[in-house]
Amino acid sequence: MKSDPVxxxxxxxxxLVAFRVIAFGFACFGVWTRWDGIVxxxxxxxxxxxxxxxxxxxxxxxxxxxxxxxxxxxxxxLVITVGCMYATLLAQPLLDIRAGASVLTSxxxxxxxxxxxxxxxxxxxxxxxxxxxxxxxxxxxxxHVPKILGNVQLLLVAGLVVxxxxxxxRQAGARLREAIATESAxxxxxxxxxxxxxxxxxxxxxVQRRGTAIGGEALxxxxxxxxxxxxxxxxxxxxxxxxxxxxVDLCGLLLPLATTRVDVVVPAASVLLPAATAAELVxxxxxxxxxxxxxxxxxxxxxxxxxxLGDEVVVSIRDDGIGTTPARLEQARVDGHLGVSExxxxxxxxxxxxxxxxxAPGEGTEWELKVAT
Numbered sequence: 590m591k592s593d594p595v596x597x598x599x600x601x602x603x604x605l606v607a608f609r610v611i612a613f614g615f616a617c618f619g620v621w622t623r624w625d626g627i628v629x630x631x632x633x634x635x636x637x638x639x640x641x642x643x644x645x646x647x648x649x650x651x652x653x654x655x656x657x658x659x660x661x662x663x664x665x666x667l668v669i670t671v672g673c674m675y676a677t678l679l680a681q682p683l684l685d686i687r688a689g690a691s692v693l694t695s696x697x698x699x700x701x702x703x704x705x706x707x708x709x710x711x712x713x714x715x716x717x718x719x720x721x722x723x724x725x726x727x728x729x730x731x732x733h734v735p736k737i738l739g740n741v742q743l744l745l746v747a748g749l750v751v752x753x754x755x756x757x758x759r760q761a762g763a764r765l766r767e768a769i770a771t772e773s774a775x776x777x778x779x780x781x782x783x784x785x786x787x788x789x790x791x792x793x794x795x796v797q798r799r800g801t802a803i804g805g806e807a808l809x810x811x812x813x814x815x816x817x818x819x820x821x822x823x824x825x826x827x828x829x830x831x832x833x834x835x836x837v838d839l840c841g842l843l844l845p846l847a848t849t850r851v852d853v854v855v856p857a858a859s860v861l862l863p864a865a866t867a868a869e870l871v872x873x874x875x876x877x878x879x880x881x882x883x884x885x886x887x888x889x890x891x892x893x894x895x896x897x898l899g900d901e902v903v904v905s906i907r908d909d910g911i912g913t914t915p916a917r918l919e920q921a922r923v924d925g926h927l928g929v930s931e932x933x934x935x936x937x938x939x940x941x942x943x944x945x946x947x948x949a950p951g952e953g954t955e956w957e958l959k960v961a962t
Contacts, residue, residue, distance in 0.1 A: 597758040597765070601707045601751070602657055605700070606648045612697040613644045619695050626690070632679030636693055639676065643669050644697075651704065660708045667701035667717055671724045674698055687730040698725070702744055706752035710759075714748025836861040839902065840895055842871045851878060855895045860902055866960060869936045870904060876932035877906040877956050885910020885954065901942075902962055907955040912948045933958075 620633050627633050647666050650656030674694045681690045692698075698721050706714025722741040729737050800807040839862050840855035847853040862870070874893060881891050889910030896903040933956065937944045942960035 711752035714752030718744035718748035
């Protein structure tokens with residue numbers, strides 16, 4: 590079986606293969622011990638031959654990636670196993686089976702129940718258990734329900750327990766893969782950060798200092814060097830944005846907004862939100878920063894701060910620009926300038942959140958966006 594370090598279901602598949610082989614051995618032993626009581630021995634031999642061939646085929650399939658990832662093999666296993674159960678009629682008349690003769694598949698019939706439980710989880714295991722139980726009931730007859738009830742219960746419990754275990758292990762495997770990917774990305778980022786810090790960032794810092802000191806045309810070069818330094822530092826501090834269950838890290842989405850005039854301050858831990866909620870928050874922050882560029886003055890700086898309060902997330906956008914008055918903001922909405930009313934207030938309102946704005950002439954503007962987690 591090909592090794593896969595993050596496939597935690599491999600031990601279950603190996604156990605299934607071992608069970609298939611051992612159960613086939615038990616079925617053969619059962620036929621051998623009851624050989625003299627079988628009405629048509631040739632039918633029993635044919636049934637065992639089919640079971641043996643399918644045991645080999647299914648075992649090979651469950652030992653390969655295509656057999657484990659494709660549930661068609663498990664469903665084919667179910668169909669063929671039920672067929673082999675009815676093939677007992679080739680060896681024993683139905684009346685003899687209902688009179689107490691054994692179904693020759695014996696415990697081998699539980700194989701597809703386990704296979705479906707591993708591949709499809711609890712629901713798959715229960716489905717397989719119900720179908721195999723109905724096939725057994727149809728062969729035994731209604732009069733034998735008390736006698737086969739124990740077998741049915743074992744099949745149902747096996748399908749439920751193994752299915753639940755497989756689902757849990759599958760979720761754990763997904764988290765493990767995410768953790769490995771994050772660790773690898775972090776290690777690579779640290780390696781690149783050391784290289785960049787030792788070379789590129791030092792050069793950019795030197796260009797910025799010298800250009801500022803020289804002035805004139807060199808000042809523009811210093812500004813470009815400062816912008817690139819901030820961009821590189823932001824890249825070095827970036828982190829994965831995808832979280833568990835389709836959620837995303839809001840901090841990872843906001844960090845790239847940092848520039849020489851915009852500082853982004855986020856918690857060390859991830860702030861996970863639904864992807865749609867995070868996207869709307871980032872769009873609202875972008876609109877607020879755009880308003881700073883347009884109206885706060887050429888030298889205005891901005892600060893974006895993220896706070897995780899547990900049941901809600903607060904994003905503050907503050908600038909040290911020329912500011913305005915609430916009346917002018919309302920007049921802008923009336924005049925049809927929808928940046929504030931729609932792109933900021935409207936987005937947050939659609940998320941069920943709240944928006945507060947504090948501003949005054951000469952004191953800059955501060956937006957506070959709150960949404961529930």
